[in-house]
Amino acid sequence: MxxxxxxxxxxxxxxxxxxxxxxxxxxxxxxxxxxxxxxxxxxxxxxxxxxxxxxxxxxxxxxxxxxxxxxxxxxxxxxxxxxxxxxxxxxxxxxxxxxxxxxxxxxxxxxxxxxxxxxxxxxxxxxxxxxxxxxxxxxxxxxxxxxxxxxxxxxxxxxxxxxxxxxxxxxxxxxxxxxxxxxxxxxxxxxxxxxxxxxxxxxxxxxxxxxxxxxxxxxxxxxxxxxxxxxxxxxxxxxxxxxSGSVTARAFPNATFPQYQSDFKRFMVALNCSTNATNTAALRCLRSAPIDTIQAISAKMYADGAPTIAWPFQPTLGGPLLERPGSVSGIEGTFFRVPAITSHVNNEGKYYTPGDLETNDDFLNFMLTTSPDMNMTDIAIMNELYPDPVAHSDSPYSSSPNSTQYNRLSEAWSDYAYICPSRETAYRVSKADVPIWRLHFNTPDTPLEYVSWRGIPHASDTRYTWASQQVPFELTGQIYHAYLASFVATGDPNTLRLDGTPEWPQYDGSKGAEAEQLLVNPGNFTVVERDSYRRAQCDFWNDEERAVRLHK
Known part of the structure; x- marks a missing residue:
C-alpha cells in the first residue's frame, strides 16, 4: 500500500x-x-x-x-x-x-x-x-x-x-x-x-x-x-x-519593415544601448541589460501597439522556419502531407478591434496600419466588400454598437486574420488530396447577455477544447473535445466522436461554396454546414498576388 x-x-x-x-x-x-x-x-x-x-x-x-x-x-x-x-x-x-x-x-x-x-x-x-x-x-x-x-x-x-x-x-x-x-x-x-x-x-x-x-x-x-x-x-x-491560426493569418514582413526598425531603435534606447555600435558591441549590451528593464520596455511597447494591432515582437519573414511567405508555400505546395484540422470562431476580430472608430478614414487607417502594402486598388475593393455604414444606410454594419465602424472593422479583421486564412489552409491541403477537416465554432465562452455585442470573439473555444466544466455549455465542450481527442488518438475526428453527434466530413475545397464543415453550436446542436459565407471577401484576401504582396 x-x-x-x-x-x-x-x-x-x-x-x-x-x-x-x-x-x-x-x-x-x-x-x-x-x-x-x-x-x-x-x-x-x-x-x-x-x-x-x-x-x-x-x-x-x-x-x-x-x-x-x-x-x-x-x-x-x-x-x-x-x-x-x-x-x-x-x-x-x-x-x-x-x-x-x-x-x-x-x-x-x-x-x-x-x-x-x-x-x-x-x-x-x-x-x-x-x-x-x-x-x-x-x-x-x-x-x-x-x-x-x-x-x-x-x-x-x-x-x-x-x-x-x-x-x-x-x-x-x-x-x-x-x-x-x-x-x-x-x-x-x-x-x-x-x-x-x-x-x-x-x-x-x-x-x-x-x-x-x-x-x-x-x-x-x-x-x-x-x-x-x-x-x-x-x-x-x-x-x-x-x-484560429494559420501561416497566412497576418502579415509577417521582413526585418527591413519600417515599424520593426523603429521598434528596435526604441528598444535599444530604453536599454541604454547605442544604435550606432558595432554588431558585437550592440549584442554585448543587449545580453548584459537588466532583465527587469527588458521586461518593462517590452510590456510598454506591446501596450502602445495594441490599440492598432501594430504589435512588436513577431515572427519575421526571412528568418529561420519562415524563409518564404506562407502564401508562397501554399501556392507551391511546400507543406507536409499530414492530416489537419483548421478552425475559426464566429466573431474573431471582436476580441481585438477598437470600439471608438467613427469614420471611413478611421477604418482605412486601421487596416493600412495592419497591412501597409495595400494599394489604391485594394482599398477601393475593400470599401466595396465592407461598405461604410455612414455612407451607405443599407450596409450590413449599420447597426454597429459602440461606434459606427466597430462591426465593419471587426468583420474585416476577422476575415483578414482568421476566417480567410483558415479557408486558404483548408483549400490548399485538400487540393493536395491530404485529409483536412474545417470547423466553425459558434458557442460563447461567457453567457451572451454579459457581452452580447462581442458575439463569439477570438479564443471563445479555448476552454471547450479540454472539456472544461467552467463553460456555459458543458455538453458542447464534451462534443468538441471528443472530436479533437479522436483526431489525436486515431488521425480521424470521427472514430471516437460522441454517440449521436454528426460525422464530420472532410473538407473538399474543389466544391467551393458547397464544401462542408462542422458548425459547433451551443448544447447538442452541432451540425454540418456548407462553407458558403464570406466567399467574396476571402477571394480578396486569399488572392495569390495580393497575399504575397501583403507578406501573408
Missing part, C-alpha cells in the same frame, strides 16, 4: 504518489512524476492522470546565451529528480501573468492516461500556447483535463518557449547575426527533443499531433508549411490542429 501526500501546485491540486512511474531519459536523467486529479480550475477530473512537470528541454538561454538559438540539451545527472511542480514562465508583462517568471523558462510537461504501461506508446498532443507571441505559458491548454476527458488512452505535452522581445526581436542586426525567430526555434528544439525522449514517457514520437491556438496556431502553421530546405520530407509530427 502506497502513501500519498496532497499538495497544491500553483492552484492545481495534485496527488503525489510512487504509483506514477519514474521515467529515465537516456543521456539526461530520471524523473519522478505525480498523479493529477483536478483541473487547473480545481474541478475534479473524470480520472486521475499521470504527469511530469517542469522538465528542462534545453540549456537555459541566460547570460551569454540570451538572444541566441538554443543549441544544447541539459546536462546529464545522477539520481532521480522530482517532476512535480510547474517551471517558471517566460518573461512577459507581469500585469497579465500571475505566475513566477524567469529567463530560464524552457521547460515542458507531460500528461498521460493513468494505469497504462509505459511500454504502450500512446498518441500524443503537443500544444503550442498562444498569446500573440508576447504572452502565455504552458498552462494553456489544461493538458491534464484534455487527457482525462479522452475515451482513448493518450498523452499531451505542453511547454514554454521564448516570447516577447527575448523570443522575437525583428531587426536587421538580428537578421545579419542569425538571431531571428528564436521562439520558433525553441519550439522546433522541443519537437526534436521529443523524438528522442517521448517514448520514455510512454508516448509515441511517430504519432504526435502538433497543435495550437492563435499564435500557437500560427506557429503550428509555420512548422506545417515548412516542407522545404533541410526539412523536406522530415516532419516532426504526424498531424496538426490549427485553432
Amino acid at each position: 502506497w502513501k500519498a501526500a496532497v499538495c497544491l501546485v500553483f492552484g492545481q491540486q495534485v496527488l503525489a504518489s510512487s504509483a506514477v512511474p519514474v521515467v529515465s531519459l537516456e543521456g539526461y536523467g530520471s524523473f519522478q512524476g505525480l498523479s493529477v486529479n483536478t483541473s487547473l480550475t480545481n474541478d475534479t477530473l473524470p480520472a486521475a492522470v499521470d504527469a511530469w512537470l517542469g522538465i528542462d528541454y534545453a540549456v537555459q538561454p541566460v547570460g551569454e546565451r540570451r538572444f541566441r538559438p538554443v543549441q544544447d540539451r541539459p546536462a546529464a545527472f545522477n539520481g532521480t529528480r522530482a517532476a512535480s511542480s510547474w517551471g517558471k514562465v517566460c518573461v512577459q508583462d507581469p500585469s497579465t501573468m500571475p505566475y513566477e517568471q524567469d529567463e530560464a523558462c524552457l521547460s515542458f510537461n507531460v500528461f498521460r492516461t493513468a494505469g497504462v504501461s509505459l511500454d504502450e506508446k500512446l498518441p500524443t498532443l503537443v500544444w503550442i500556447h498562444g498569446g500573440g507571441f508576447v504572452a502565455g505559458s504552458a498552462r494553456s491548454p489544461d493538458g491534464a483535463s484534455f487527457v482525462a476527458s479522452s475515451q482513448h488512452p493518450i498523452a499531451a505535452v505542453t511547454f514554454n518557449y521564448r516570447i516577447n522581445s527575448l523570443g522575437f526581436l525583428p531587426s536587421t542586426l538580428f537578421e545579419k547575426e542569425g538571431l531571428l525567430n528564436l521562439g520558433l526555434l525553441d519550439q522546433r528544439f522541443l519537437l526534436e527533443f521529443l523524438q528522442d525522449h517521448l517514448a520514455s514517457f510512454g508516448g509515441d514520437p511517430d504519432q504526435i499531433t502538433l497543435g495550437g491556438r492563435s499564435a500557437g496556431g500560427h506557429s503550428t502553421g509555420i512548422h506545417y508549411f515548412h516542407n522545404y530546405g533541410n526539412d523536406t520530407g522530415k516532419p516532426l509530427f504526424a498531424r496538426v490542429i490549427l485553432q
